[in-house]
Amino acid sequence: MEENVNVTELFGCDVFNDAVMEERLPKKVYKELKETIEEGKELSLEIADVVAHEMKEWAIEKGATHFSHWFQPMTGVTAEKHDAFITAPKENGKVLLSFSGKELIQGEPDASSFPSGGLRATFEARGYTTWDCTSPAFVRHDSAGGILCIPTAFCSYTGEALDQKTPLLRSMEAVNKQALRILRLFGNTTAKRVTPSVGAEQEYFLVDKEKWLKRKDLIYTGRTLFGAMPPKGQEMDDHYLGTIRQRVSAYMKEVNEECWKLGVAAKTQHNEVAPAQHELAPIYAPVNIAQDHNQIMMRILKKVASRHGMRCLLHEKPFAGVNGSGKHNNWSLTSDDGVNLLDPGKNPHENKMFLLVLACILKAVDEHADLLRVSAADVGNDQRLGGNEAPPAVISVFLGDQLEDVLDQILKNGEATHSIKGEKFATGVTTLPDFRKDATDRNRTSPFAFTGNKFEFRMLGSQDSLSNCNVVLNTIAAEAFEEACDRLEKAEDFDKELNALIVEYTEKHKRIIFSGNGYSKEWQEEAKRRGLPNLPTMVDAIPALTTDAAIDMFEHFKVFTKAELEARAEIQYEIYAKAINIEARTMIDMATKQIIPAVVKYTTVLAESVNQVRAAGKTYNVSVQEKLLEKTSALLAESYEALNHLAEVTAEIEKKEEGPERARYCLDVIMPAMTELRTPVDALEMIVDKEMWPMPSYGDLMFIL
Ligand code: ADP
Ligand code: MG
Numbered sequence: 001m002e003e004n005v006n007v008t009e010l011f012g013c014d015v016f017n018d019a020v021m022e023e024r025l026p027k028k029v030y031k032e033l034k035e036t037i038e039e040g041k042e043l044s045l046e047i048a049d050v051v052a053h054e055m056k057e058w059a060i061e062k063g064a065t066h067f068s069h070w071f072q073p074m075t076g077v078t079a080e081k082h083d084a085f086i087t088a089p090k091e092n093g094k095v096l097l098s099f100s101g102k103e104l105i106q107g108e109p110d111a112s113s114f115p116s117g118g119l120r121a122t123f124e125a126r127g128y129t130t131w132d133c134t135s136p137a138f139v140r141h142d143s144a145g146g147i148l149c150i151p152t153a154f155c156s157y158t159g160e161a162l163d164q165k166t167p168l169l170r171s172m173e174a175v176n177k178q179a180l181r182i183l184r185l186f187g188n189t190t191a192k193r194v195t196p197s198v199g200a201e202q203e204y205f206l207v208d209k210e211k212w213l214k215r216k217d218l219i220y221t222g223r224t225l226f227g228a229m230p231p232k233g234q235e236m237d238d239h240y241l242g243t244i245r246q247r248v249s250a251y252m253k254e255v256n257e258e259c260w261k262l263g264v265a266a267k268t269q270h271n272e273v274a275p276a277q278h279e280l281a282p283i284y285a286p287v288n289i290a291q292d293h294n295q296i297m298m299r300i301l302k303k304v305a306s307r308h309g310m311r312c313l314l315h316e317k318p319f320a321g322v323n324g325s326g327k328h329n330n331w332s333l334t335s336d337d338g339v340n341l342l343d344p345g346k347n348p349h350e351n352k353m354f355l356l357v358l359a360c361i362l363k364a365v366d367e368h369a370d371l372l373r374v375s376a377a378d379v380g381n382d383q384r385l386g387g388n389e390a391p392p393a394v395i396s397v398f399l400g401d402q403l404e405d406v407l408d409q410i411l412k413n414g415e416a417t418h419s420i421k422g423e424k425f426a427t428g429v430t431t432l433p434d435f436r437k438d439a440t441d442r443n444r445t446s447p448f449a450f451t452g453n454k455f456e457f458r459m460l461g462s463q464d465s466l467s468n469c470n471v472v473l474n475t476i477a478a479e480a481f482e483e484a485c486d487r488l489e490k491a492e493d494f495d496k497e498l499n500a501l502i503v504e505y506t507e508k509h510k511r512i513i514f515s516g517n518g519y520s521k522e523w524q525e526e527a528k529r530r531g532l533p534n535l536p537t538m539v540d541a542i543p544a545l546t547t548d549a550a551i552d553m554f555e556h557f558k559v560f561t562k563a564e565l566e567a568r569a570e571i572q573y574e575i576y577a578k579a580i581n582i583e584a585r586t587m588i589d590m591a592t593k594q595i596i597p598a599v600v601k602y603t604t605v606l607a608e609s610v611n612q613v614r615a616a617g618k619t620y621n622v623s624v625q626e627k628l629l630e631k632t633s634a635l636l637a638e639s640y641e642a643l644n645h646l647a648e649v650t651a652e653i654e655k656k657e658e659g660p661e662r663a664r665y666c667l668d669v670i671m672p673a674m675t676e677l678r679t680p681v682d683a684l685e686m687i688v689d690k691e692m693w694p695m696p697s698y699g700d701l702m703f704i705l
Pocket of ligand 2: 328
């Protein structure tokens with residue numbers, strides 16, 4: 001019998017959280033640390049020494065031997081360098097265990113091997129990590145033993161952010177300041193902080209490890225570069241919310257337990273639309289914590305899969321032809337005294353503060369749609385966005401019937417007098433209770449959808465960091481709030497100015513609202529008529545980072561400097577070209593060494609069959625073998641030609657100038673050449689003897705676990 005899990009005891013047991021700090025730290029130290037965490041007060045080295053000591057004692061009890069500053073460079077994954085707690089051996093040959101305040105607060109990893117986009121010349125290798133005490137330290141157990149992980153920010157010698165964390169914290173400050181002004185305007189005097197909260201729904205695929213090992217494309221690129229569709233895909237809609245397979249539920253159980261130990265409130269799990277696709281969502285948290293937790297969760301998803309003989313694929317589009325994976329970013333703004341600025345209440349038409357916030361968000365999203373788009377730009381996501389399952393690359397906002405109706409009233413009559421209510425819905429079955437419908441249905445095709453008391457940004461890719469899109473959301477909201485507050489604070493007639501603002505913003509930015517089918521072709525055309533930007537690929541989206549509007553805004557709110565933005569753009573181009581280059585080389589490798597040799601063997605078998613059957617007797621019919629041989633040989637020749645072409649154009653990549661030119665070349669020349677090779681190879685997979693095909697098929701990968 002399995003042991004029962006005591007979830008309340010398990011939850012957070014490996015986290016140096018507030019409860020642990022309160023229990024273990026001297027009162028005075030605890031108080032000072034709390035002031036640092038909550039009010040940003042500077043932490044003295046003296047206090048840090050005490051905290052570090054207690055943290056070490058606690059970590060050792062938890063089995064830790066090392067500590068590590070844990071940070072999030074611009075690679076999209078986390079980085080760490082482990083240091084043992086041991087001091088130099090004494091004369092008697094013994095060591096002590098120590099951890100100082102200085103080691104807690106600051107680290108100095110060599111920054112030269114992380115992407116910096118030219119922010120740091122190679123000879124200036126210094127980079128610093130500094131403790132982000134707003135996110136708790138934790139002990140992680142894996143094959144390296146117990147590691148005390150200390151969440152940190154990472155910056156260069158000259159102070160520029162080299163990570164995903166620093167700008168996120170800066171953007172939280174920006175939106176906090178401006179959102180507080182809104183609350184004050186509406187008479188709230190108690191709130192001290194407004195924090196963006198995020199709940200991220202994480203999608204992923206699971207495949208068998210042995211099969212994964214036979215797919216070089218999965219190993220090197222995270223997605224399949226070849227693969228014909230199996231007889232069955234996702235057309236039966238029988239996987240979504242279906243019964244979870246035993247092997248997968250055992251996996252999910254362990255994932256949850258590992259998450260809970262580290263304080264990640266893993267809550268909802270289910271099968272997703274595509275075969276072998278699943279989802280896990282934690283309960284929402286302040287965005288910087290949500291960001292750390294999402295990184296922790298992605299690592300756990302991978303680590304536990306490995307223990308269960310599986311691989312967890314976090315790529316946005318591991319398989320062509322079925323849904324890809326996203327990471328829905330549910331975002332709201334909540335004050336410490338319990339106000340959710342995105343909560344419309346029962347009667348949105350009367351909730352002027354909500355209507356102002358809503359109008360500001362429409363304005364923000366319309367004016368900076370390109371920035372939201374680039375925040376979800378990722379090489380893998382290019383394969384997913386605009387497909388039949390993911391939001392299109394055009395940004396629009398879905399509000400739902402109720403809010404759209406309120407805004408309509410405002411536009412027509414200058415004010416709104418009523419809100420549509422959800423009707424009572426009779427089930428028609430006496431034993432089932434009737435229920436009240438929500439006033440608004442959902443829209444699954446919108447990239448930015450209002451869902452009751454939060455916005456859901458659905459464009460983000462599954463392996464992306466939560467940072468970029470929330471940096472953008474926080475900052476564009478801050479900008480719109482600031483402008484509105486500037487006007488309202490000096491208004492002679494507050495109510496009049498408030499109404500005028502709501503009308504003006506709604507009128508001017510209503511083009512961003514769209515409730516129809518975002519997957520449809522008509523919407524692409526309609527969006528064009530409305531003048532909404534359509535940036536279909538990552539390469540098209542990157543320039544949004546460095547427009548004047550972006551630089552002005554980010555510099556104004558001290559979220560990014562111009563240099564930091566330029567660096568980020570440069571890194572994005574570099575990542576794009578490198579990823580496509582790896583994909584192309586992987587295809588060349590697989591086609592040259594595995595696929596073409598296998599097909600050659602198959603043609604030989606066919607040819608031998610023709611000859612041998614003929615030799616056995618003149619009258620036997622060999623037309624099938626002959627037809628197959630003809631078809632296979634033709635596709636083989638086509639594949640070979642495409643392979644040579646891909647090899648030629650790939651050899652040119654390095655010759656293109658780094659940056660936009662090289663990325664554009666990869667998009668315009670390499671990608672089509674990859675498709676040209678894939679097409680005949682996938683056709684071959686459908687006719688070549690399965691025993692001879694050199695790798696597991698889509699069917700093997702997705703249906704047999
Ligand atoms: P869906 O029905 O779209 O799958 P859920 O209602 O289950 O979504 O919520 C998805 C995520 O949104 C969860 O992580 C949840 O904690 C989070 N969430 C719920 N309310 C809020 C909120 N006010 N702010 C931010 N995130 C929220
Ligand atoms: Mg959702």
